[in-house]
Amino acid sequence: GENVEQHPSTLSVQEGDSAVIKCTYSDSASNYFPWYKQELGKGPQLIIDIRSNVGEKKDQRIAVTLNKTAKHFSLHITETQPEDSAVYFCAARMVQGAQKLVFGQGTRLTINP
Amino acid sequence: EAGVAQSPRYKIIEKRQSVAFWCNPISGHATLYWYQQILGQGPKLLIQFQNNGVVDDSQLPKDRFSAERLKGVDSTLKIQPAKLEDSAVYLCASSPLRNTEAFFGQGTRLTVV
Numbered sequence: 001g002e003n004v005e006q007h008p009s010t011l012s013v014q015e016g017d018s019a020v021i022k023c024t025y026s027d028s029a030s031n032y033f034p035w036y037k038q039e040l041g042k043g044p045q046l047i048i049d050i051r052s053n054v055g056e057k058k059d060q061r062i063a064v065t066l067n068k069t070a071k072h073f074s075l076h077i078t079e080t081q082p083e084d085s086a087v088y089f090c091a092a093r094m095v096q097g098a099q100k101l102v103f104g105q106g107t108r109l110t111i112n113p
Numbered sequence: 114e115a116g117v118a119q120s121p122r123y124k125i126i127e128k129r130q131s132v133a134f135w136c137n138p139i140s141g142h143a144t145l146y147w148y149q150q151i152l153g154q155g156p157k158l159l160i161q162f163q164n165n166g167v168v169d170d171s172q173l174p175k176d177r178f179s180a181e182r183l184k185g186v187d188s189t190l191k192i193q194p195a196k197l198e199d200s201a202v203y204l205c206a207s208s209p210l211r212n213t214e215a216f217f218g219q220g221t222r223l224t225v226v
Contacts, residue, residue, distance in 0.1 A: 006155070034214060043117070043204055043217035044156065089155050098169035099211045101146070103155035 002027040002094045006104030014112050019080055021107045023090035024072040032093035033073045034101075035064060037086045044089055048075070077109075085111045115139065117218035119205050125224045131193035134221045138186070138207030145182055146215060147190050148204040156204055162188065163211060195225045 003026040013019045025033075031052040036044035050057045050064045050073065057064050061080075066073040077084055090104040118137040126132050138145050143164050148156035159178065161169040165185040173180070177196070182188040192199055202220040 004155075032212065036217075041219070043206075043219045045217070046214050049214060091155075093212065098161050098163075100158055100161065100169055101215055102158070103148075105155045106153075 002030060002092055002100065002102040004090060004092050004102050004104040006090050006107060008107060009105065010108045010110070012110045012112060013080055015080055015082060017080055019075075019077045019084070019109055019111075021075045021088055021090070021109070022072060023074070023092075023104050024070075025092040025102075026071070027092070027094055028068075028071060029095040030092040031095050033064070033066060034091050034093075035062075035075050036089045036091065036103075038089065038106075039086045047088075080111045082111050082113055085109060117205055117207055117216055119203075119218035119221055121221055122219065123222050123224075125226060126195055128197055128225050129194040131191065132195055132223060133189050133191045134203050134205075134223075136188045136190070136205030136218060138188070138205070139216055142207035142209050142216075143185070144208045144211050144213075144215075145188050146204075146206040146208075147180055147188070148206065150202040150204055150220070152201070159190070168211070192223075195223075197225050199223060200225045 006023045034049035037047045038044045061078050063076045088107045145162040147159045150156045159173045160180045162182040180190045204220045206215040206217045208215045
């Protein structure tokens with residue numbers, strides 16, 4: 001089955017700097033890669049996603065890149081703000097069968113003012 | 114549009130007791146997921162429904178966990194009897210189709226003492 005590895009587990013950056021979180025996946029047939037933001041006491045919220053036919057996608061200060069050959073994808077947050085502090089999860093959706101969505105272990109991002 | 118509703122928000126039970134969680138997905142969403150999120154980890158899929166049929170329950174501990182989605186709308190997840198290691202947040206999510214984005218509820222935090 002699919003396995004998703006996420007790094008780093010914690011990340012601390014100064015406000016205004018950029019943050020990068022990286023994930024690798026094992027199933028080369030996976031075709032959908034969402035990123036979720038989870039704030040304390042809340043469920044995960046989708047912030048950006050990318051499909052396997054696209055190499056990069058941007059939405060204001062956030063962007064996601066996908067390298068299908070290397071089976072890894074990354075989340076980039078520029079001009080970080082205090083409200084970006086949260087736990088971020090990457091995920092990969094398997095193509096076969098139930099098309100399960102498999103999550104990484106999460107990255108706790110802290111933005112220091 | 115109303116989001117995914119879950120209840121209760123919190124539950125504390127003693128080991129060997131039973132507990133049930135309820136989920137109301139977004140109207141019209143055919144796919145419903147139950148995830149278990151242990152503190153500090155990413156969500157792990159327990160069971161996935163397509164309408165009222167199960168499409169994946171490979172990681173559901175069937176000796177103690179059960180779930181149903183009668184009429185293809187609301188769903189309940191039950192644990193009987195509970196163990197200490199079942200302490201976690203139980204997240205319900207829904208999506209319009211299997212291969213589209215998933216929307217999460219706020220979750221139910223279960224503590225087994």
